[in-house]
Amino acid sequence: MQHEIDQYISVILNEWIPLRKSLREDTVALLSQIAECESEKLTSKFYDSMLKDPDTASHLSYELVQVQLSRSLIKWLKAVLCVKTDELEPLAKQQYHIGGVHARIGIPIQFVQRGSRQIKYGIYQYLKEYDADRAVIFEVKHYSSMAIDMAIELMSHAYAMSHHRATQNEESYRLHVLMNNSDLEQGKQQAALSSWENTVMYDLVSGARNTESLISLSSSGFGLWFRHKCVKNFGEDRKVSEIRQLIDVIDREILGIDTSVELEVKKTQELLRVIHSNCQQIHMNLEMLFSDASNMKDGKDALTNLLNKRYLPTILKHEVSLAIENKLPLSVAIIDADYFKKINDKWGHPVGDRALMHIAGLLGDNIRSSDYLFRYGGEEFLLILVEAGEFDARTSLERIRRTITSTPFEVLPGETIQITVSIGYAIHNGHPDYNLLLKNADAALYTAKGNGRNRIERF
Numbered sequence: 001m002q003h004e005i006d007q008y009i010s011v012i013l014n015e016w017i018p019l020r021k022s023l024r025e026d027t028v029a030l031l032s033q034i035a036e037c038e039s040e041k042l043t044s045k046f047y048d049s050m051l052k053d054p055d056t057a058s059h060l061s062y063e064l065v066q067v068q069l070s071r072s073l074i075k076w077l078k079a080v081l082c083v084k085t086d087e088l089e090p091l092a093k094q095q096y097h098i099g100g101v102h103a104r105i106g107i108p109i110q111f112v113q114r115g116s117r118q119i120k121y122g123i124y125q126y127l128k129e130y131d132a133d134r135a136v137i138f139e140v141k142h143y144s145s146m147a148i149d150m151a152i153e154l155m156s157h158a159y160a161m162s163h164h165r166a167t168q169n170e171e172s173y174r175l176h177v178l179m180n181n182s183d184l185e186q187g188k189q190q191a192a193l194s195s196w197e198n199t200v201m202y203d204l205v206s207g208a209r210n211t212e213s214l215i216s217l218s219s220s221g222f223g224l225w226f227r228h229k230c231v232k233n234f235g236e237d238r239k240v241s242e243i244r245q246l247i248d249v250i251d252r253e254i255l256g257i258d259t260s261v262e263l264e265v266k267k268t269q270e271l272l273r274v275i276h277s278n279c280q281q282i283h284m285n286l287e288m289l290f291s292d293a294s295n296m297k298d299g300k301d302a303l304t305n306l307l308n309k310r311y312l313p314t315i316l317k318h319e320v321s322l323a324i325e326n327k328l329p330l331s332v333a334i335i336d337a338d339y340f341k342k343i344n345d346k347w348g349h350p351v352g353d354r355a356l357m358h359i360a361g362l363l364g365d366n367i368r369s370s371d372y373l374f375r376y377g378g379e380e381f382l383l384i385l386v387e388a389g390e391f392d393a394r395t396s397l398e399r400i401r402r403t404i405t406s407t408p409f410e411v412l413p414g415e416t417i418q419i420t421v422s423i424g425y426a427i428h429n430g431h432p433d434y435n436l437l438l439k440n441a442d443a444a445l446y447t448a449k450g451n452g453r454n455r456i457e458r459f
């Protein structure tokens with residue numbers, strides 16, 4: 001994905017950099033004059049056109065547009081019109097961030113394009129009245145249109161990719177479900193991999209290692225399954241690309257064998273070691289892929305039975321929209337176990353797992369049935385408190401914190417320890433981007449940890 005982004009950016013920069021370099025000084029001066037004096041007016045034109053559409057308007061309350069988004073747009077316009085050549089690359093990268101935000105907020109890219117047309121029209125109007133060299137006026141018109149278009153083209157790419165990712169997720173999930181028995185599939189593929197490994201090992205040890213008998217892993221049954229089904233089923237996951245690299249490493253070793261000479265014992269041993277350890281890695285990645293997919297399938301975390309992150313964006317986006325439309329409060333809290341590593345280190349991972357189940361159980365007992373509880377990360381939980389403002393959120397979270405602290409956890413029969421949690425929470429401030437709530441709750445959690453743990457902090 002990053003590679004695709006970099007490539008797209010370089011295509012745009014190949015156009016933008018020479019264009020920017022070719023500008024005469026008077027053009028640059030006039031562009032910055034427009035940016036300085038007209039940005040606010042142009043920004044209003046942009047939002048006026050966006051707010052005319054009821055779909056978009058429902059996401060952008062008037063106050064919010066005034067306070068936050070207009071400010072960002074003014075900054076954006078100034079940056080696009082006045083960017084220096086050496087600032088172009090970071091500016092291009094920033095468009096990806098903006099496009100991602102638009103996708104999350106649900107502002108269709110065509111509305112942004114419509115708004116940008118208004119900005120360009122506003123610039124032409126300004127220039128109509130402006131008394132300057134015709135060549136400079138032409139250059140300003142041309143450059144400002146091109147620069148705005150290129151920035152929006154990058155944003156559109158980010159927007160499209162974000163949608164593509166969501167669709168791909170759905171697709172890989174659908175294919176996974178179609179794979180009617182994933183346990184059987186996993187067993188079959190692990191057996192195929194083991195069988196290939198055993199055959200190659202035997203051939204190497206027994207000396208029957210002519211090129212005909214040593215087939216590469218990528219052309220084995222497992223290799224075929226990996227290329228045609230695994231990649232399609234699981235998508236371009238990190239574990240999938242690791243498997244691809246491991247297959248390449250193994251195949252380079254196999255194809256590098258000179259079959260015309262007898263292999264030394266030491267060399268054979270080294271080969272066996274490389275093949276075995278890489279196959280073990282592939283087995284581990286396969287196990288994780290299948291287990292992640294089956295956990296993701298029903299949206300539940302296997303250990304705690306809470307929701308996993310799969311549906312978090314969908315649910316949070318929905319709750320943020322409800323809060324905006326109905327002017328309701330909404331809070332999000334991140335609850336993180338304190339010094340959890342020490343529990344694992346002292347009592348072992350299985351006890352750590354039980355401790356997580358213990359916390360999850362207490363959390364579940366202390367929330368309203370309308371709230372959403374997620375396993376957010378290893379020892380982190382996320383709580384969406386619907387229709388809860390400061391007072392309700394603080395009361396619920398304080399109850400949760402106290403309950404966890406005062407309920408001993410049995411590490412061994414008859415031996416208990418106290419578990420504490422730190423909590424950071426944020427209250428929805430009207431911003432349509434749900435990611436902001438997550439970021440703010442996370443920042444508050446960071447403060448809670450820094451202030452000594454076993455405490456609650458609000459962003």
Ligand SMILES: Nc1nc2c(ncn2[C@@H]2O[C@H](COP(=O)(O)OP(=O)(O)OP(=O)(O)O)[C@@H](O)[C@H]2O)c(=O)[nH]1
Pocket residue numbers: 303336337338339340341342344348349350351352353356377378379449453
């Ligand atoms: N048993 C178990 N441990 C987990 C799981 N997921 C994450 N962990 C562990 O949680 C621990 C988190 O450690 P840190 O991030 O250092 O945080 P901490 O020790 O809780 O310290 P603070 O958060 O700073 O209070 C690591 O040791 C992880 O291995 C899990 O599913 N089971």
